[in-house]
Amino acid sequence: MLMKLADHAGKILAELAYADPRIFVLDGDLADSDGAIHFAQRHPQRFLMAGIAEQNMVSVAAGMAEAGMRPAVFSFAAFLCYRAYDQIRICLSQANQPVMLIGSHAGGLLGRNGKTHAAVNDLAVMLSLPEMQVWAPADWADVELAITHSLLDSAPSYIRLPRRQFEEATHLPGIAAGSRWLRPRQRVCIVSTGLATHWAMAAAELLAGRGLSIGLLHCAQLKPALQWQEELASADLIVSIEDHSRFGGLGALIDRLHLPAARLTLGWPEEFGGKSGPDDELLDYYGLSPERIAQAIEARVRQPATINHS
Amino acid sequence: MLTSPSPDTLQVHRHPELSLADEARLLRQDILTTLYDTGGGHYGGSLSVIDLLLTLYRRVLRIDPATARHPERDRLILSKGHAAVALYAVLRRLGYFDWPLSGYASFASALEGHPDMTSVPGVDFSTGSLGQGLSVGIGMALALRKSGQHIWVVLGDGECQEGQVWEAAMLAAISRLDRLHVIVDCNRHQEWGWTSPDGSRPPPLPGIADKWRAFGWQVFECDGHDYAALETTLQAASAERAQPSVIIAHTVKGKGLPLIERDPIRFHCDAVSADEHAELLGSVDLGFSERVSPGNGQEQGAEHTA
Numbered sequence A: 001m002l003m004k005l006a007d008h009a010g011k012i013l014a015e016l017a018y019a020d021p022r023i024f025v026l027d028g029d030l031a032d033s034d035g036a037i038h039f040a041q042r043h044p045q046r047f048l049m050a051g052i053a054e055q056n057m058v059s060v061a062a063g064m065a066e067a068g069m070r071p072a073v074f075s076f077a078a079f080l081c082y083r084a085y086d087q088i089r090i091c092l093s094q095a096n097q098p099v100m101l102i103g104s105h106a107g108g109l110l111g112r113n114g115k116t117h118a119a120v121n122d123l124a125v126m127l128s129l130p131e132m133q134v135w136a137p138a139d140w141a142d143v144e145l146a147i148t149h150s151l152l153d154s155a156p157s158y159i160r161l162p163r164r165q166f167e168e169a170t171h172l173p174g175i176a177a178g179s180r181w182l183r184p185r186q187r188v189c190i191v192s193t194g195l196a197t198h199w200a201m202a203a204a205e206l207l208a209g210r211g212l213s214i215g216l217l218h219c220a221q222l223k224p225a226l227q228w229q230e231e232l233a234s235a236d237l238i239v240s241i242e243d244h245s246r247f248g249g250l251g252a253l254i255d256r257l258h259l260p261a262a263r264l265t266l267g268w269p270e271e272f273g274g275k276s277g278p279d280d281e282l283l284d285y286y287g288l289s290p291e292r293i294a295q296a297i298e299a300r301v302r303q304p305a306t307i308n309h310s
Numbered sequence B: 001m002l003t004s005p006s007p008d009t010l011q012v013h014r015h016p017e018l019s020l021a022d023e024a025r026l027l028r029q030d031i032l033t034t035l036y037d038t039g040g041g042h043y044g045g046s047l048s049v050i051d052l053l054l055t056l057y058r059r060v061l062r063i064d065p066a067t068a069r070h071p072e073r074d075r076l077i078l079s080k081g082h083a084a085v086a087l088y089a090v091l092r093r094l095g096y097f098d099w100p101l102s103g104y105a106s107f108a109s110a111l112e113g114h115p116d117m118t119s120v121p122g123v124d125f126s127t128g129s130l131g132q133g134l135s136v137g138i139g140m141a142l143a144l145r146k147s148g149q150h151i152w153v154v155l156g157d158g159e160c161q162e163g164q165v166w167e168a169a170m171l172a173a174i175s176r177l178d179r180l181h182v183i184v185d186c187n188r189h190q191e192w193g194w195t196s197p198d199g200s201r202p203p204p205l206p207g208i209a210d211k212w213r214a215f216g217w218q219v220f221e222c223d224g225h226d227y228a229a230l231e232t233t234l235q236a237a238s239a240e241r242a243q244p245s246v247i248i249a250h251t252v253k254g255k256g257l258p259l260i261e262r263d264p265i266r267f268h269c270d271a272v273s274a275d276e277h278a279e280l281l282g283s284v285d286l287g288f289s290e291r292v293s294p295g296n297g298q299e300q301g302a303e304h305t306a
Helices: A005-017 A037-042 A054-066 A077-083 A085-094 A122-127 A140-152 A196-209 A228-232 A250-255 A279-285 A290-302 B020-038 B043-059 B081-094 B133-143 B163-174 B208-214 B227-239 B274-291 B296-305
Strands: A002-004 A023-027 A047-049 A070-076 A100-106 A133-135 A157-162 A165-167 A179-183 A188-192 A215-219 A221-223 A237-245 A262-268 B075-078 B151-156 B180-186 B218-223 B245-250
Touching: A002 A005, A005 A023, A005 A037, A005 A070, A005 A100, A005 A140, A005 A157, A023 A037, A023 A054, A037 A047, A054 A070, A054 A077, A054 A085, A054 B133, A054 B163, A070 A077, A077 A085, A077 A100, A077 A122, A077 A157, A085 B133, A100 A140, A122 A133, A122 A157, A122 A221, A122 A237, A122 A250, A133 A140, A140 A157, A179 A196, A179 A228, A188 A196, A188 A228, A188 A250, A188 A290, A196 A215, A196 A237, A196 A290, A215 A228, A228 A250, A237 A250, A237 A290, A250 A262, A262 A290, A279 A290, B020 B043, B020 B081, B020 B227, B020 B274, B043 B075, B043 B081, B043 B151, B043 B180, B043 B227, B075 B081, B075 B133, B133 B151, B133 B163, B133 B180, B180 B208, B180 B227, B208 B218, B208 B245, B218 B227, B227 B245
Parallel strands: A023 A047, A023 A070, A070 A100, A100 A157, A133 A157, A188 A215, A188 A237, A237 A262, B075 B151, B151 B180, B180 B245, B218 B245
Antiparallel strands: A002 A165, A133 A221, A179 A215
């Protein structure tokens, strides 16, 4: 059965709510699209359809958190991060209230919805907020980790989830962690987050078939940033890949490490604000399909100056 | 979910000796002195809201200043956070803290320019970016629905231009949050706005009572400087069932200080000279004697409800 990661978020919270009376879910009239429906059906008394009013919804959640609850707010990432940004800034970040923001349909692949519903710079605006914890899970185990971690913490968190549906059993290799190697580290390493980790996995397989072994570090947790410095210290080339603008997201976090490795930053171009269309066409056009990613990495690696093959 | 300390420590903290009018005079002195020491600030709105804040804290709210975050306390959110100095002055006199107000908004002071729950005991939620406090109050009222606390949110009439206020007004009424109460400090002015003395331009929120009523709220009106009227109206709002309630408190920007009352646009946020400061302190006493004269409050109430 195909499911969005946000569906998993709703289901996981519904399970946890049986043992944790603090959990409450608010939704901005998208429950059947943003995953909140799974909670609403099982805990109708602990669910509030707060109307098409995201600013109010975020501040309401903050008030609940002040009074001891652990609310999770569901909507599309764009409407949470942009429509309610000042409420997130004041009521969650500055007031440091433990509210979970579950943003579905994050990134640049919005199908027919297109640019108004896209969130391609949400990481930039959320990573720059004090106290805010930021997660970009890539499978259901990541989602579970992000939610359980957020419930243990006393800070607000933003969990960014893509629109894409996966087979329910889809999971990445290894055990969910803030970050983990999905392919062992090599001289050339990809660092990816969220949905882009699936693009990166496919690209790395293509390259392996062409004789080029690439390491792949998947980062589910982006803030607080983990010990990527040590993980990546020996790399010659670090390729960051994200379903986000090349400005202000994972690529910027990697650049900030000031490692000696050469860098290739892949993501949506800064001038891209979103576009209607099928995922495959968009990814291919903007150089983010597995084949285009593989080509970009291969071209960079074959430049004699970039990698020392000795 | 809710833990000790016991609710027995919660109570209304009436001043053992001072009347509300006497204490308001001291609070006006606190506000004037603090803003003068600070080098200026929001005189007008702090002085329009102070009487209703004082009445709430001394006659209505069940609190425990020794346990500022007592989970079962009533909440007050000063959504019009630019009147922070008025709130701080009241909290200090209630014993939430004893730091001098004179450091207000300075780098070394915990008294942030707008109310900050992370640094000032007694601030129930951080505010300053207008229009957010009522939504926070809804969250508190929902979370505390079964335990009986009242949540009070103080809005400015200019603040009600923010769309979020009406998102919240809708949701509160739909949710039948009858322990959620709004007081609008209706001083009919905003920083650069619309009211003109001849009435040719509208107040910040024309038809204010009708708007709240249309959104499903029980509406009360009273003179926001008449302590008896305020107390009666606050108690009536507390007893309201099935609907959230709003009190339109008709106030005067800079109330009690003629220099400020005459020039509300300048004194939305401004600094005063040493001479002006002396004049203001001098008029606190005059304002006191005027205010306690019988009939004054009633005349104002009649004027506003006409």
